[in-house]
Amino acid sequence: MAQAAILNCPQNAPRASESNGLSYLNISAVKGPFGIVERALLIWSTSGNSWPIASTVYNGNPELLSFANMIRTTTTAVGCSGIKCGERHATACFFFSS
Incomplete structure (x- = not known):
């Protein structure tokens, strides 16, 4: 699923199904110590540091969606x-729940 979603580097994120979470990133290529997937995970994980999180309940903020997908307990x-x-x-990245 993830491999098909990135084919030809679409500018916008493909649609996720209702049963799966999806995080998508299309950025300028940057050289450095991280691979493509690792860089995206780093960007998504640090987005949680940029916003005051007063609750453990996801509030629908699109800026936190990728971070929320990464830490969802299900x-x-x-x-x-x-x-x-x-x-x-x-x-x-597709996130699957039980």
Whole structure:
């Protein structure tokens, strides 16, 4: 699923099904110590540091969606894929719940 979602580095995130969470990132290619998927996970995980979180209940803030997908207690499996398309990197992660 994740591999199909990043085919040709779409500018916008593909639609997730109602049963799966989806985090998608399309950014300028950057050289560094992290791989494509690792960089996306780092970006998503630090987004939680940028917002005051007063509750453990996700409030629907789209800026926190990828972070919320990563820490959701019902997630039982994650599938990620990353690709370089010219000067862009695309990453998709699907989050599956039981």
